[in-house]
Amino acid sequence: MNTQSKIKWGIIGAGIIANKLAEALQLDPDSELVAVASRTPGKADAFAAKYSIRAADSYEALVQDPGIDVVYIATTHNFHHENAMLALRHGKNLLVEKAFTVNARQAREMVDLARQNNCFMMEAIWTRFLPSIGQVKELVASGRIGQLRHLSLTFGGFVPEHFRTRLITPELAGGVTLDMGIYPISFICHVLEELPSEIKSMARFGDTGVDELATYQFRFPSGRTAVVSTSHNLLMKTEAMLYGTLGYIDFPRFQQGQEFSLAIHNGSNQVQEVESFVVENHPNGFIYQVAEVVRCLRAGKLESNIIPLDESVAIMEVMDRMRAEWGFKYPFE
Ligand SMILES: NC(=O)c1ccc[n+]([C@@H]2O[C@H](COP(=O)([O-])OP(=O)(O)OC[C@H]3O[C@@H](n4cnc5c(N)ncnc54)[C@H](OP(=O)(O)O)[C@@H]3O)[C@@H](O)[C@H]2O)c1
Secondary structure: OOOOOOEEEEEEOOOHHHHHHHHHHHHOOOEEEEEEEOOOOOHHHHHHHHHOOEEOOOHHHHHOOOOOOEEEEOOOHHHHHHHHHHHHHOOOEEEEEOOOOOOHHHHHHHHHHHHHOOOOEEEEOHHHHOHHHHHHHHHHHOOOOOOEEEEEEEEEOEOOHHHHHHHHOHHHOOOHHHHHHHHHHHHHHHHHOOOOOEEEEEEEEOOOOOEEEEEEEEEOOOOOEEEEEEEOEOOOOOEEEEEEOOEEEEEEOOOOOOEEEEEEOOOOOOOOEEEEEEOOOOOOOOHHHHHHHHHHHHOOOOOOOOOOHHHHHHHHHHHHHHHHHHOOOOOOO
């Protein structure tokens, strides 16, 4: 790859979220979207016409195209592993939509092949790259809330109609945990920089048999704890609360919010000082993960420090453990 010229992107799966990445690529001066592939007749042509790019005849044709440096996998969860393995066998670098895979076994296989073939790979957990999330993490590190002891996150709402089929269909690996629960889990692990050692969880299942509401409790090796509630068919106040020994941070809409506040109580029951913060994120928050992929490829890196591959695997293990607690398997597992 000539690292001085623009990074050439291809997309597998011409669905809803592929459009958001395509728009982000148009905004990135170092990237160029060149081709898309779809298994649905006509969909690649329509997508290609919209972005003035090539429509590949098939996923196979796209991954064989020597003019593509990195492939974005934008299919439903159940296909990520199959699509990624195909692309990796052809030596393609990858950005893989969240959830990375359906389970940790699939994630490990992908990571092994990426390492064997010297391919860059990253989970598209775009929120980790947002400036606002970076600032919250810095605020924690500054020590103003003292020692961070506990996090409490809620993330729920009535899922928009266009996402509904994917979310409720077991064959597409739907369910709130893989689709939405991944955000609070990833946020907590990112802020704490450790993975849960103890996990307790419960889920409520909808008519189609996938989890529609779930609640998780984590304890970390440091002794810190976290609780999460998430649902795709119940409106919840989407928020992250980060409690420290001297104060707390209230971060509404934590998965993409721009405003948060700091309350200092200095170890008393009275809040003594409140400070508000506004950190602007670009309206298309995908631009930051695109920039990270470009940075990594140009630096010859095979993974990102912000979401290392071992952490993507470990987070899949967390979700496997919770699904095992509920006795929940997907039909193809
Ligand atoms: N980062 C975010 O904010 C965000 C938001 C929403 C979704 N996502 C993630 O993005 C991925 C795709 O989500 P999406 O909402 O864009 O999905 P989607 O539009 O419903 O589907 C994406 C693609 O998956 C394939 N597909 C979908 N349903 C299928 C079926 N029944 N049978 C065979 N193939 C099927 C199709 O590929 P072809 O075009 O090849 O036919 C389709 O174009 C998921 O991993 C999801 O979690 C991320």
